[in-house]
Amino acid sequence: MIELSGITKLFNSGKPNQFTAVDNVTLTVHPQQITIFKGPSGSGKTSLLTMIGCMARPTSGRIFLRGVAAAMPFQQEGLEVVEITSLPERFLNEIRRSTFGFIFQQFNLVKGITVLENVMLPAYPTGEARALFRARALNLLEQFSISRLAGQRVELLSGGELQRVAIARSLINNPSIIIADEPTAHLDSKLSQEFMAIAGRLKGEGKSVLIASHDPIVFDSPLIDSLVEMRDGAIVDIRSCR
Amino acid sequence: MKQALERHLNILDFTLASLLRRRAKNLSLLAIYLLVIFMLASLAFFVTALKKEATIILSDAPDMIVQRLMAGRQDLVPADYAVEIAKIRGVTAVRPRLWGYYYDALNGANYTIMASEDPAVASGSAIIGAGVSKARNLAVGDLLPLISYDKSPVMLEINSIYPHGADLAAADLIVISPDDFHQLFNFPGGQATDLAVTVRNPKEMSTVAAKIAGMFPDSRPILKSEIQRTYQSIFDWRGGMTLILLTSALISFIIFAWDKATGLSADERKEIGILKSIGWETSDVLLLKFWEGLVISLTAFLLGVVLAYGHVFFLSAPLFAQALKGWSVIYPSFQLVPVVDAYQLSVLFFLTVVPYTTATIIPCWRAATIDPDAAMRY
Numbered sequence: 140m141i142e143l144s145g146i147t148k149l150f151n152s153g154k155p156n157q158f159t160a161v162d163n164v165t166l167t168v169h170p171q172q173i174t175i176f177k178g179p180s181g182s183g184k185t186s187l188l189t190m191i192g193c194m195a196r197p198t199s200g201r202i203f204l205r206g207v208a209a210a211m212p213f214q215q216e217g218l219e220v221v222e223i224t225s226l227p228e229r230f231l232n233e234i235r236r237s238t239f240g241f242i243f244q245q246f247n248l249v250k251g252i253t254v255l256e257n258v259m260l261p262a263y264p265t266g267e268a269r270a271l272f273r274a275r276a277l278n279l280l281e282q283f284s285i286s287r288l289a290g291q292r293v294e295l296l297s298g299g300e301l302q303r304v305a306i307a308r309s310l311i312n313n314p315s316i317i318i319a320d321e322p323t324a325h326l327d328s329k330l331s332q333e334f335m336a337i338a339g340r341l342k343g344e345g346k347s348v349l350i351a352s353h354d355p356i357v358f359d360s361p362l363i364d365s366l367v368e369m370r371d372g373a374i375v376d377i378r379s380c381r
Numbered sequence: 382m383k384q385a386l387e388r389h390l391n392i393l394d395f396t397l398a399s400l401l402r403r404r405a406k407n408l409s410l411l412a413i414y415l416l417v418i419f420m421l422a423s424l425a426f427f428v429t430a431l432k433k434e435a436t437i438i439l440s441d442a443p444d445m446i447v448q449r450l451m452a453g454r455q456d457l458v459p460a461d462y463a464v465e466i467a468k469i470r471g472v473t474a475v476r477p478r479l480w481g482y483y484y485d486a487l488n489g490a491n492y493t494i495m496a497s498e499d500p501a502v503a504s505g506s507a508i509i510g511a512g513v514s515k516a517r518n519l520a521v522g523d524l525l526p527l528i529s530y531d532k533s534p535v536m537l538e539i540n541s542i543y544p545h546g547a548d549l550a551a552a553d554l555i556v557i558s559p560d561d562f563h564q565l566f567n568f569p570g571g572q573a574t575d576l577a578v579t580v581r582n583p584k585e586m587s588t589v590a591a592k593i594a595g596m597f598p599d600s601r602p603i604l605k606s607e608i609q610r611t612y613q614s615i616f617d618w619r620g621g622m623t624l625i626l627l628t629s630a631l632i633s634f635i636i637f638a639w640d641k642a643t644g645l646s647a648d649e650r651k652e653i654g655i656l657k658s659i660g661w662e663t664s665d666v667l668l669l670k671f672w673e674g675l676v677i678s679l680t681a682f683l684l685g686v687v688l689a690y691g692h693v694f695f696l697s698a699p700l701f702a703q704a705l706k707g708w709s710v711i712y713p714s715f716q717l718v719p720v721v722d723a724y725q726l727s728v729l730f731f732l733t734v735v736p737y738t739t740a741t742i743i744p745c746w747r748a749a750t751i752d753p754d755a756a757m758r759y
Contacts, residue, residue, distance in 0.1 A: 264391070
């Protein structure tokens with residue numbers, strides 16, 4: 140479970156062009172569910188997800204991870220809650236690497252290297268033996284029916300194939316939470332539905348899926364569990380879809 | 382420990398894949414880098430080997446040479462001097478030497494002519510160096526005609542030819558009998574070019590030299606150590622001159638390498654952002670860039686040094702020989718004794734590999750410290 144308490148994110152704080160991206164958000168995201176953050180551009184969805192995913196710190200407020208197997212070097216046995224907003228950068232990185240998997244709007248794959256290398260990329264600095272995460276990457280490519288593309292360079296792939304590679308990459312370190320930012324923005328309807336089917340499958344495997352989107356195929360999908368509607372940095376509605 | 386090693390290996394693995402992506406850029410950089418290291422290492426190897434060679438040859442030289450000066454110029458030494466010097470306590474032997482230079486108008490070369498009391502060099506015969514043999518196309522048994530002071534020919538039969546191994550000392554040498562020497566140059570009897578003095582105790586060398594200078598105020602004793610020092614200085618000076626010529630190439634390379642290493646393209650910046658967003662720490666990105674710089678510079682360094690070693694010690698440094706061996710028509714061709722100066726190699730390493738690797742890392746520092754969420758907004 141992810142708990143957000145009074146989260147505010149200011150950009151250019153104290154300057155004339157100060158901008159409030161997220162405004163006093165308090166929210167509970169339940170585990171093993173698909174949670175959609177819906178809202179127009181500039182509503183604060185992406186900023187909120189970056190803070191949940193340990194990529195940025197809130198200006199104020201706290202974020203707690205409960206019952207999430209976060210890789211904390213100092214974590215004591217039985218400690219169920221991790222407050223991530225006050226952790227040093229090194230630990231945030233460690234949590235981000237092991238707990239979260241990211242799927243970006245532009246997929247953000249590295250050009251010039253193969254599909255397999257792209258999928259393995261988040262695992263390189265973990266210190267795990269290469270043979271182990273390579274086997275895992277091949278298994279993921281198999282799961283997403285793209286193992287024939289393993290040796291292919293990513294710039295030669297179609298939009299649907301790129302998306303599958305990006306999903307496979309987000310899963311390489313076996314994270315418990317998947318964060319996707321506008322994952323269907325560059326996909327046609329068929330591929331968008333395919334993405335939602337994959338999200339449903341991941342939920343079935345026990346993962347929490349957080350998606351920021353203003354695509355009706357996503358927020359009208361029967362697979363989603365809750366819908367958080369945002370506007371101007373604040374939550375305007377929270378709905379359970381079950 | 383194992384985990385840290387795996388991390389390095391994994392990042393190195395990605396570094397190699399990453400370098401192959403920008404193949405043209407990296408290969409051109411490697412080629413120029415390699416050339417610079419090759420030139421500098423060749424120069425270092427060659428000068429060190431020549432100095433070593435000179436030391437080896439001079440180890441057989443007499444302990445002291447006594448010359449005579451007349452009006453500030455070297456003049457012939459009366460043989461009587463040898464008798465008096467031999468009486469000085471501590472002097473083991475004094476040998477008057479007859480030698481001089483002969484200009485060969487046929488090919489413009491200068492030969493060193495030396496007289497030897499060795500019975501192997503009978504009157505009318507000669508032993509010649511490999512350089513002379515090549516320049517005059519002579520083999521054992523052939524006749525070598527030399528023109529004497531009065532333009533009459535002196536015919537010498539070639540007894541033997543010094544092997545190429547002795548080229549540094551003997552390439553331009555012609556050894557003849559004292560009789561032929563006197564006839565060739567009209568050299569006056571009872572005189573010598575100089576005296577070779579052998580002293581029993583090396584510590585007494587300067588004392589003996591001072592005694593000789595006291596006995597014969599017009600004499601000039603030259604110690605072996607002084608000759609060695611002069612040779613070292615000559616090779617250092619020649620090496621320095623060549624290095625100055627290479628400096629422009631070196632500076633061009635530094636500018637080129639600096640530009641290539643520090644220029645971070647938009648793609649590279651974006652890539653760093655992506656790596657940060659998928660969980661790479663700043664230190665991981667810097668480690669990647671460190672390996673990138675090290676792979677290029679270390680490969681260039683090792684290949685450059687190995688090629689330079691082959692160039693100098695197997696091919697006798699054809700690129701530098703003319704500049705460093707001296708100026709002559711007859712160049713000695715010889716295989717240098719392989720000598721590697723670890724200090725020189727370390728200096729070369731720290732002046733090339735370290736600055737390049739640092740230049741690769743520094744521009745990435747700023748790019749690598751961006752917030753990982755920046756990648757979410759591309």
